[in-house]
Amino acid sequence: MTVMEQRGAYRPSPPPAWQPRMDPAPLLPDAEPYRVLGTEAAAKADPELLRRLYAQLVRGRRYNTQATALTKQGRLAVYPSSTGQEACEVAAALALEERDWLFPSYRDTLAVVARGVDPVEALTLLRGDWHSGYDPHTHRVAPLSTPLATQLPHAVGLAHAARLKGDDVVALALVGDGGTSEGDFHEALNFAAVWQAPVVFLVQNNGFAISVPLAKQTAAPSLAHKAVGYGMPGRLVDGNDAAAVHEVLSDAVRHARAGGGPTLVEAVTYRIEAHTNADDATRYRGDAEVAAWRAHDPIELLERELTARGLLDEAGIEAARQDAEEMAADLRERMNRDPELDPMALFDHVYAETTAQLREQRALLRAELEAEQEQHGEQEGGAR
Amino acid sequence: MTTVAVKPATMAQALTRALRDAMAADPTVHVMGEDVGTLGGVFRVTDGLAKEFGEDRCTDTPLAEAGILGTAVGMAMYGLRPVVEMQFDAFAYPAFEQLISHVSRMRNRTCGRMPLPITVRVPYGGGIGGVEHHSDSSEAYYMATPGLHVVAPATVADAYGLLRQAIASDDPVVFLEPKRLYWSKDSWNPEHPTDVEPIGRAVVRRSGRSATLITYGPSLPVCLEAAEAAQAEGWDLEVVDLRSLVPFDDETVCASVRRTGRAVVVHESTGFGGPGGEIATRVTERCFHHLEAPVLRVAGFDIPYPPPMLERHHLPGVDRILDAVARLQWEAEG
Numbered sequence: 001m002t003v004m005e006q007r008g009a010y011r012p013s014p015p016p017a018w019q020p021r022m023d024p025a026p027l028l029p030d031a032e033p034y035r036v037l038g039t040e041a042a043a044k045a046d047p048e049l050l051r052r053l054y055a056q057l058v059r060g061r062r063y064n065t066q067a068t069a070l071t072k073q074g075r076l077a078v079y080p081s082s083t084g085q086e087a088c089e090v091a092a093a094l095a096l097e098e099r100d101w102l103f104p105s106y107r108d109t110l111a112v113v114a115r116g117v118d119p120v121e122a123l124t125l126l127r128g129d130w131h132s133g134y135d136p137h138t139h140r141v142a143p144l145s146t147p148l149a150t151q152l153p154h155a156v157g158l159a160h161a162a163r164l165k166g167d168d169v170v171a172l173a174l175v176g177d178g179g180t181s182e183g184d185f186h187e188a189l190n191f192a193a194v195w196q197a198p199v200v201f202l203v204q205n206n207g208f209a210i211s212v213p214l215a216k217q218t219a220a221p222s223l224a225h226k227a228v229g230y231g232m233p234g235r236l237v238d239g240n241d242a243a244a245v246h247e248v249l250s251d252a253v254r255h256a257r258a259g260g261g262p263t264l265v266e267a268v269t270y271r272i273e274a275h276t277n278a279d280d281a282t283r284y285r286g287d288a289e290v291a292a293w294r295a296h297d298p299i300e301l302l303e304r305e306l307t308a309r310g311l312l313d314e315a316g317i318e319a320a321r322q323d324a325e326e327m328a329a330d331l332r333e334r335m336n337r338d339p340e341l342d343p344m345a346l347f348d349h350v351y352a353e354t355t356a357q358l359r360e361q362r363a364l365l366r367a368e369l370e371a372e373q374e375q376h377g378e379q380e381g382g383a384r
Numbered sequence: 385m386t387t388v389a390v391k392p393a394t395m396a397q398a399l400t401r402a403l404r405d406a407m408a409a410d411p412t413v414h415v416m417g418e419d420v421g422t423l424g425g426v427f428r429v430t431d432g433l434a435k436e437f438g439e440d441r442c443t444d445t446p447l448a449e450a451g452i453l454g455t456a457v458g459m460a461m462y463g464l465r466p467v468v469e470m471q472f473d474a475f476a477y478p479a480f481e482q483l484i485s486h487v488s489r490m491r492n493r494t495c496g497r498m499p500l501p502i503t504v505r506v507p508y509g510g511g512i513g514g515v516e517h518h519s520d521s522s523e524a525y526y527m528a529t530p531g532l533h534v535v536a537p538a539t540v541a542d543a544y545g546l547l548r549q550a551i552a553s554d555d556p557v558v559f560l561e562p563k564r565l566y567w568s569k570d571s572w573n574p575e576h577p578t579d580v581e582p583i584g585r586a587v588v589r590r591s592g593r594s595a596t597l598i599t600y601g602p603s604l605p606v607c608l609e610a611a612e613a614a615q616a617e618g619w620d621l622e623v624v625d626l627r628s629l630v631p632f633d634d635e636t637v638c639a640s641v642r643r644t645g646r647a648v649v650v651h652e653s654t655g656f657g658g659p660g661g662e663i664a665t666r667v668t669e670r671c672f673h674h675l676e677a678p679v680l681r682v683a684g685f686d687i688p689y690p691p692p693m694l695e696r697h698h699l700p701g702v703d704r705i706l707d708a709v710a711r712l713q714w715e716a717e718g
Contacts, residue, residue: 131493136461137498143493153450153453153455153458154457154486157457157466158459160455184454187446187450187454188455190446190448191451349492352491352554356631357631357634
């Protein structure tokens with residue numbers, strides 16, 4: 001019999017330095033996604049805010065259908081529709097103060113527009129006339145990020161820098177359920193929590209990363225649960241309930257602004273359309289599932305609440321539709337004009353000072369363009 | 385009249401001084417990375433900065449290179465000038481997506497509205513007996529990415545001057561610090577420390593007539609040694625120190641090759657797909673009628689960086705350079 005086998009002969013002591021860092025219980029998300037519409041909590045909601053959310057939702061839905069139509073006309077290279085997710089988009093923009101920053105991913109055009117960016121400029125990337133059409137500083141909106149989750153550490157860094165400078169600025173970063181699998185998601189949350197940066201992460205869990213369902217994306221109980229491992233609160237919210245998303249995000253923003261550090265919010269929602277106009281969603285999901293989510297439509301949920309409480313009537317609904325229609329008509333009209341592109345601009349913004357090599361290439365392109373123009377002129381002359 | 389105090393200093397000391405002076409001159413300069421604070425960096429390049437400027441200005445970050453560079457992007461977006469340390473060359477690879485997808489192209493993406501003045505310090509290259517992942521020469525990856533400046537000092541004076549320029553630059557700069565030169569001493573005038581040529585300018589370190597050795601970073605001292613040894617063979621070698629790979633100084637390099645008619649590119653990085661291929665092609669395109677022989681490359685072998693006990697066989701040494709120079713003469717005769 002060895003010493004190890006003798007009962008009571010060896011009593012290992014705990015590791016010397018270990019102690020729990022904090023009580024994880026307050027960080028844990030609720031078991032059910034938080035809801036406001038159709039519950040008693042709705043009575044406390046500000047009617048004016050609900051009306052604003054409604055108007056923006058209707059505009060957002062119309063924006064999605066108009067942009068999708070523009071892909072069919074070849075005016076947009078691609079459009080990832082956020083139909084069904086409008087509540088998250090709109091609440092994201094409305095939860096922020098003017099001085100705050102929004103870090104969107106490629107599906108978040110609606111949030112960008114709701115933040116005040118020109119609808120045409122918000123589509124520049126997807127139209128293909130330049131990579132980003134708006135000045136990020138004007139409305140404090142970072143460029144739409146195409147690589148997944150890579151914008152999250154940017155949001156953390158910006159929020160951290162703002163705090164270092166003594167500004168009470170909050171950054172809100174948007175990411176999808178697929179994006180939570182990326183390494184940058186982890187690193188961003190970890191940095192944010194360690195630095196106690198004033199940043200809020202909103203995961204729009206719309207069920208699919210292109211075709212891959214959440215069950216194949218993660219084994220976590222919920223995406224909001226991931227927060228606990230980083231030492232920040234996780235909040236679970238019904239992503240189709242605009243009032244609930246707005247309330248949870250506003251709380252998180254206030255918490256961050258007051259120095260309370262970051263929050264991870266998971267909004268449970270659904271992507272009604274395919275990933276983009278180039279995707280066939282029927283290959284990976286059934287009609288019944290889509291129909292169930294259509295019945296949980298963010299606009300209808302809010303409309304029912306508002307009409308039931310006498311805050312909205314037929315005329316109000318019609319006015320919102322009319323406003324959205326005007327926005328769509330303006331978007332359609334301006335998107336149908338050919339953008340004026342200057343090929344020479346290709347070289348203008350690579351470096352602060354153009355290098356000798358780029359100056360040579362610039363000269364080459366200029367010569368090619370001049371030759372093209374000359375040839376074009378000759379052809380026209382011949383035709384006459 | 386004050387006496388000019390030219391005294392010996394190590395490259396690491398000059399780099400530390402450059403960081404300290406940059407932080408003192410500009411409150412937006414922030415140093416960040418793993419171990420840069422309390423420890424002062426594993427090479428002690430950031431020694432004393434956290435103490436002098438506080439932990440908000442010289443920050444020990446979590447151990448995550450993508451996170452370090454990614455958060456630096458956000459900090460630069462808000463008007464700071466982050467100087468991030470990648471600790472060892474191969475440790476920078478997790479940060480590549482941030483570097484390639486965002487750092488290098490944010491200016492371009494936003495039509496010049498959002499430049500990112502970030503300096504990425506990468507202690508790089510071999511010759512220090514480091515185990516795997518501690519000796520890579522990754523400059524070709526950076527060179528292939530438009531929007532980045534790629535700088536590699538080889539002298540103590542350049543280490544200081546180029547790092548100050550890199551931090552002051554409105555563009556992102558990948559600053560490659562040759563690890564094995566960290567402790568090499570050089571006479572340096574700390575009273576006029578910024579007295580060096582700008583980023584983008586190559587410098588002729590040794591004049592000669594027989595052939596040009598084109599090099600940078602850790603290979604410069606090797607080339608200078610080879611040039612001295614070549615005298616015994618009756619070869620008078622010119623040595624050009626590129627200092628910066630992007631922007632590339634075609635003018636200085638080609639002027640030298642036109643004078644000598646022969647050129648060898650020397651670097652530690654692999655030859656295939658390495659910087660030497662680009663440099664040799666540029667020289668050939670511009671100097672073909674002046675060339676007496678093909679432009680040759682003396683590079684590391686096309687292998688993953690070898691284990692430390694074998695690295696001396698991989699690194700270009702004086703003999704391999706002299707052999708190449710001899711082949712240039714042979715090519716001229718044949």
